Amino acid sequence: MVALYSNEKFIGGGSLIAMDVVLTAAHxxxxxxxxxxxxxxxxxxxxxxxxxxxxxxxxxxxIIRHEDFDYETGANDLALVILAQPFKQEDHIQTICLPTPDEDTANKCIVAGWGVKNFGDKCLSNVLKAIELPLVSQDECQDKLRKTELGPDFELDPSLMCAGGEEGLDSCTGDGGSAIFCEMDYYRNRYIQVGIVNWGMECGKKDTPGVYTNLEKFNDWIYKQLEALPAIQHPRRGEYKQF
Incomplete structure (x- = not known):
């Protein structure tokens, strides 16, 4: 988990997928x-x-932003931040696994970030939060979001996924770019990042899931960008690293 600053001001979260590459949201x-x-x-x-x-x-x-990012819908909302120098790997600074289409994970996942605790709060959380959330299917999420002010004609872009919908438990303002990650079924204490905090209808409302960039849809895009970079510690397809 990393924090991003612009002009010395915190702007959101991200994750290390290589010691010199941060994955975050384009928005x-x-x-x-x-x-x-x-x-x-x-x-x-x-x-x-x-x-x-x-x-x-x-x-x-x-900074490499996805060329098809759509601010209005949140579609293709991801970016890679290439560092001038790699981080030094330590016990508290490591990379996270990227998803593969056939990888099984637990349904309960964790989203982490320094965003506000409740919608409307003026101050971000100084201390890193970690919240356990259930994943929600695309169809179920779209149905639930249609019951909000988005209306019955709302279409959830295929590049997005959802999690949450439990009252008081959600990512929120300031968590943008942060990771949602799930424990692998067969590897204890190994985690796969399945999504990136994208957008939501306020935060922590019952039956209103939060929306995330679905990383499984972007494996090819991510690796294409990494393969064009000088190799330092870039992950190979199918390579898992402990979180």
Missing amino acids: ILENVTAANTKIRAGDWDLISDREPFTPQQRLVKS
Whole structure:
């Protein structure tokens, strides 16, 4: 889990998929350039300098946004942030696995981030939150979202997935770009990132799931971008790394 800053201001979360590559949402990088962006890894309390594990910070070399990102619908909402120097791997700074189409995961997953605890709160959470959420099928999610002000004609883009719908438990404002990840069925303590926090109808409303970028749809896009980069510690297809 990493925190992204633009002009020294926190803008959202992201995840390490290689020691020099951060995966995040394109929407939090609107009007953001590589020159004014910094990434912090291994942090827990963003305003404390007395933590037992020391965070690391890196400058950004370049930003690769998905070319078909649609701000209005949230479709194709992902981006890669390429670091000027890789992070140093430590116990509290490691990479997470990317999904594969045939990988089985537990239905209960975890979303982490420094966003607000409740919709409408003015202050972000200084301490990293972790919330357990159930995954929701595409059809069920679309049906539930049609019962909101989105209306009966709402169409959930195929690049999106959903989780949550339990009262008081949700990702929220400021969590954009953060990971939702699930434990692998057959590998204890190994996690796959299945999605990226994208958008929602407020936060924590009963029967109103949150919407995430579905990473399974973007394996080819992610690896295509990584293969064009100089190899440092970039993951290979099918390679799993402990979270």
